[in-house]
Each structure stands twice: as structure tokens, then as C-alpha cells.
Amino acid sequence: MQVLFYVFLAAACIQSIYFLIFIIAFKGKKSIPAHTFPPVSIVVAAHDEEQNLRELLPLLSNQVYPDFEVIVVEDRSNDESYDFLLAETKLNNKVKMVRVQQTPDHINSKKFALTLGIKAAKHEWVLFCDADCRPTSDQWITSMSAHFQDSKKIVLGYSPYMNMPGWLNRFIRFDTIITAVQYLGFALVGMPYMGVGRNLAYRKSLFLENKGFNEVNHVVGGDDDLFVNKHANGKNTAIAMGSDTLVETLPKTSWGAFFYQKLRHLSVGKYYKASHKFVLSIFTLSWILVWTLGPLQLFFLELPLIVGGILLVRVILITATIQITVKALGDRFEAWPVLLLDILYPFYYITTGLAAIFTKKVQWRN
Secondary structure, three states: OHHHHHHHHHHHHHHHHHHHHHHHHHHOOOOOOOOOOOOEEEEEEEOOOHHHHHHHHHHHHOOOOOOEEEEEEEEOOOOOHHHHHHHHHHHOOOEEEEEEOOOOOOOOHHHHHHHHHHHHOOOOEEEEOOOOEEEOOOOHHHHHHOOOOOOOOEEEOOOOEOOOOOHHHHHHHHHHHHHHHHHHHHHHOOOOOOOOOOOEEEEHHHHHHOOOOHHHOOOOOOOOHHHHHHHOOOOOEEEOOOHHHOEEEOOOOOHHHHHHHHHHHHOOHHHOOHHHHHHHHHHHHHHHHHHHHHHHHHHHOOOHHHHHHHHHHHHHHHHHHHHHHHHHHOOOOOOOOHHHHHHHHHHHHHHHHHHHHHOOOOOOOO
């Protein structure tokens, strides 16, 4: 048991170091460069999303920005998306439609849809969101484009899930914040490793010069995080934060749907750069060890006060990290459920992580 105590202690120390790094990163002063308002192309890939598009397009069209276009890629929809978009393009000169009637066998359907949308974009900066997303402000393009500087090629944004009643929603939002703590926190200290396609921008030239998604066409998903993982670095990547940069997303309403969504996201992690996989694995493994060995030590060790004190410090650190992060991002998350979610999270991660490793085929919607 003494050996396990030292393993637990090491894991708790590692966790503390990670959280302190994230706290310092998000507490640091963020400078926003002078705004030049470059023209922007928004690209949305949509499959059977008529109702979502009816809600999203007005929010995009009403953005306060001098020069932008909205390109919706209608991807083989079975609903009335095409007819709606055709009518919308006649009424709104900001909206353009690209139609996919057949996807080549060698490429994932969403990557193909996004590729067509990017190629159709007439502007250098391309800004992405999904059909089930909702910008929370009419200043979204303005706030994101503030980071479209000459030295930057990629801008990472944050997309929280909408706040709804129930523990599933709390867990989804908690999971999303923890993901943001990592990918935005590491980006802030010069190690960007992923982005989310629900709120992401990069240069069209970066995409075309690197042959788009060619290197990851065989992977289901990864049109956002793998592209960023491949091409982002500390110098060419900016991070957009604040309430005007947020794009909220409709959350899943069943545990099964959420599990499959997370499975799809985690399944591409094996293709990250080795250094990124190492840093992320240490963070996750130390979290798992804290909440498996910690309670064990409380019951069988002669130092329950020490172990309990270490766990208390750990809970305080993660709560502080979450509150500092969501404040910097312009989001909110209540503190009271953090302890329970903190304990449950590593066991959920073990389940989905193992499933992601052994699942051979995961796909976007047909």
C-alpha cells in the first residue's frame, strides 16, 4: 500500500502542475491587435438540417460585419434543405449554396462537403460552424476576425453546449469545458494541438497549399482537430476568447447519442503528434490514478487526513481552473456539481477511450 500511496501522490502532483499551468494561461493578459476587418467566408456543411438552417442562417446573415458571405454545403439531404436553401439564396445575396449529390468512395462525406465549401469561398479567411450551432452575438465574425492578422493562419474559438436541465447536460458541458481547458490552455502556452469545427477559422491558402484533408481522408472525422494538429504551431495560431466569440451548440439528449459522439471525437486522437499524445495521456492517466488510488488509500492507509487533504486540494484546483477558464471564455458553469463530475469523469473516459481504440469504424451521418 505504501507504493500505491507514492503513485497516488505523484499523480496528484502531476495534476496540480497541469491545473496551475492552465490557471496561469487563462489568467494571463490577452492582447487583441488592431482590427482590420478582412473579408470572411463562413462555411457550414449540412446534411438533413433544414430546421437548424432555418434558425442558423438569420443569425449569420444579421452579423454586424462589413464584408462576408455564408456558404452552405447541402450534403445529400433527405429533407427539404435544398428547396429552403435555393429560396434563401434568391432572397439573401449573402447566402450561397453548394450542393453535394454524390460523395467519392475515397473520401469521408463531411470532409468532401467542407472541401467543396472551402474551394467555393471567395475570401482568404474561412470561418466554420455547424448547422446545429448558434452564435451568441451579432459580433461573432467581428470578434473572431480581430485575430486574423498577417502572422496568423489559424484561429481557435470555443463552442459550449447550451445549458439545459438534467445531469446529462451538466456532464456534456463539463466534458466540453475540460476539453477546452486542454486545447485552448495548451494553445495559450504555445502548443496548439486541436480545434473544434463548430468555431474555427483558418486561411484558404493554408488549406489549398497543404492539399486539404488529403493526409487524413482515410480517417472518419478529424476535419477540425487533425487539420489543426498537423498545421498549427505557437506562432501561426491565435486564440479568440470572450462572450462575443461564442458559438453555442445544441447538446445531445440521450446518453447513447452523447457516447457515440464522444467515441467519434476520441477515435481520431490516435493520429495526433506523438508529443501531443504523450502530454494528454499523462494528464488523463494522472486524473484516473487520483480517483482510483485516492479513495483506496483513505480506507486502507494510516494517513487518511493527508490523503483527504490532497484530494481536497485537487478538487479546489480543478474548480478554480474551470471557473477561471469559463470566465475568460465568456461562458458559465456552476461550481456545486464539480466534485461529483470530477470523480465520474475518469471512469467515463476509460470506457469511451477503450471503445475508441477498439472500434474499427465510426462514421458521420449517412
